[in-house]
Amino acid sequence: MDAGFEAHLRAGDVTVDGDDAALLAAVDREGSLSAAADALDRSYSRAQKRVSALEEGLGALVERTRGGADGGGSRLTDAGRDLLARFARVRAAFADTAETDAAVLRGTVRDRDGELATVETAIGDVTALLFEDATDVQVAVRADAVTLHDATTAPDADASSARNRFAGTVAAVDRRESVALVEVTVGEEDGADGEEDGADAGATLPVLVTVDSLERLALEPGRGVVATFKATATRATPV
The missing domain is CATH 2.40.50.100 (RNA polymerase II/Efflux pump adaptor protein, barrel-sandwich hybrid domain)
Structure with missing residues (x-):
């Protein structure tokens, strides 16, 4: 795909882009925000601030647990998974249309x-x-x-x-x-x-x-x- 292509999803006062979608998907995949930041080669502090900024406008996207038998971690809420699904649909629609119009x-x-x-x-x-x-x-x-x-x-x-x-x-x-x-x-x-x-x-x-x-x-x-x-x-x- 052309390097200039970039889809965005505006939800309320927040604009969600490909980097945001990749971060949320990594949290879901890796099981914690710190592991997601490492997998994407991003700093934990910046990843944490970005998730907080998204949640200020969109509500809870990441559910965090502390301690316990599994040692705690993070996973996406239903709202977080819905947001990822919406972004995927927008990106697919953009890709399909942008190639021809x-x-x-x-x-x-x-x-x-x-x-x-x-x-x-x-x-x-x-x-x-x-x-x-x-x-x-x-x-x-x-x-x-x-x-x-x-x-x-x-x-x-x-x-x-x-x-x-x-x-x-x-x-x-x-x-x-x-x-x-x-x-x-x-x-x-x-x-x-x-x-x-x-x-x-x-x-x-x-x-x-x-x-x-x-x-x-x-x-x-x-x-x-x-x-x-x-x-x-x-x-x-x-x-």
Whole structure:
């Protein structure tokens, strides 16, 4: 799988990622938090703090026992196992969809900074990785590489690590069991915030989100959003 792929599960105010899932699975497998930290080559203190942070937002995930004939240990609660199962479903759904859904934009390179190229496309200037010497390229933007923000509270371009930022409008939503594929129209003359984005034709970006994010952002056709994606998660190739 592509190294840029990473699934997240938002539950309440907590975001659970692959490292968290690996830690909980190791606790279940190894029988204690210290053994889980050793198996993952992590410090016990950091593992303990992370489990505590998860439990503050999600409730008890690890049941701890002290002493006794078996010497004590830890195991996942039912809530902990349910969380792992939810994360596994989300990761599987992301993997299945992300491999096939992407926007491919034709464009012209107008500037280079090492391996980073600024490409003029139908949605405006896109910064992407380009390893070849080329002028006419196509830029692939994967569905799992795009993050959606509320148009009124989205971070400014200078305040975000994402080099690419576009106002747009939700065009369609395909809700599935754990994730949703959201189609966002960007780059038209009038974006979600009423500003010009530098192109008349525009294009549609497929965006993969969890059902939690879908509901939290109230994503539905006609809603204004801001789409961001990192240059390092975007690849340009010669055409």
